Amino acid sequence: MESGALLGVRLAGRDESALEAAYETYAPSLLAYLRRYVGPDEAEDVLQRTFLDAWRHAERYDPNQRFASWLFTIAHRRAVDSLRGRRHPVVDVEAARALVGEDGRETAERYADAAEVRAALDQLPEHERQVLDLAYYQDLTQREIAARLDVPLGTVKARAARGTKRLATLLDTDDEGGSR
């Protein structure tokens, strides 16, 4: 798996393929975050501004910082801009609270964590990724997964265990040399 920090460094070097890779890896998670906090109508616009900012200010990326955190910090700022720019804010109070101030930074950081896990999950061998996706994101038991995929229960157990361990390893190397 390409480390996030490496992606950030390539981005700072104006490597357009790094921009594409960053978009492919993190845009879906960023969009999910933005949809929740600025609403579906503006989320795509704010996503675009986020990547525009990331590209423009790529030289400000500090390789000691986690790349996902850097992106979510930008998205968080642009989301706050978007809420402030509204003339007639039609925002749910809970969502606004979770976006602005200290809570907002924490929320963005939590989403950055989740995006990093999602990115690591996508790096797993497809069989393992599929089992973990069904187990965690669809909340199925191993027995239910075996039935769903029509494979022996023992196979599901093996893939689940291997995938879970591999995922932890991927995130571990991803942070090598980086601090949070």
Add this chain to the structure above:
Amino acid sequence: MNHPDLFALLRGELTNLEATAAGAHLADCAECRAELAELAVGNALLSRAVRTTRGPGGTADPLPVVPPLPRMTVRRTHPRAVALLAAAAAVVVGVGLGAAATSLLGGSPDEGAPARTAYASVPLDAVEGQATGVVRMVEEGGRRTEMTVDAPDLPGAGRGHFYYAWLLDPETNKMLPLGQIGPSGTASFDLDDALLDSYSAIDVSLEDDDGDPGHSVTSVLRGSYAGASASASASTS
């Protein structure tokens, strides 16, 4: 001795009896303890990620499909490179500032002296719509800069609307109104460098002619001049 299913243990798939039996097994089996330690980390990462992305309804929504990546057309790499690029632009555009541009090219921007960016050309990228533009910054001497916005392909603003230029500090979202952009898509503003330095981007918005002096929700163009203003090499990081 049969090893218990540790993934099932972590996921809460075991019956009470099976779970307590697994606990007893773990007390005696170093191999399983090591295995559990490895699994616990991955389980923790995934569980938290799911909890974060899980909507109020309880189920984790699938990740949304994203629109294609917009085209980015920023040439800037580093504040210092901007000075060089800007100087090169001055030579190419050649609007009678040859002397200033030449002296900049001749001088070394790496020396301690502030880079006298006599001329900069900052691209304005589309925020909404397809139009792009450029801002030319001309050092007028005496800590003044003339900023000329040129966006000829902006579509007509339409009846009851107009385009308006702003200085923007993206960090704080502080904005300074500059003025209206004419129907031809151009406008010039004479600015104090100190003021210019307290912002870092120029923004063009589409405004309703409704008497409201604030920035509307619609930004159409934006460009960052961070590092491009006359005294910027010392003030940007």
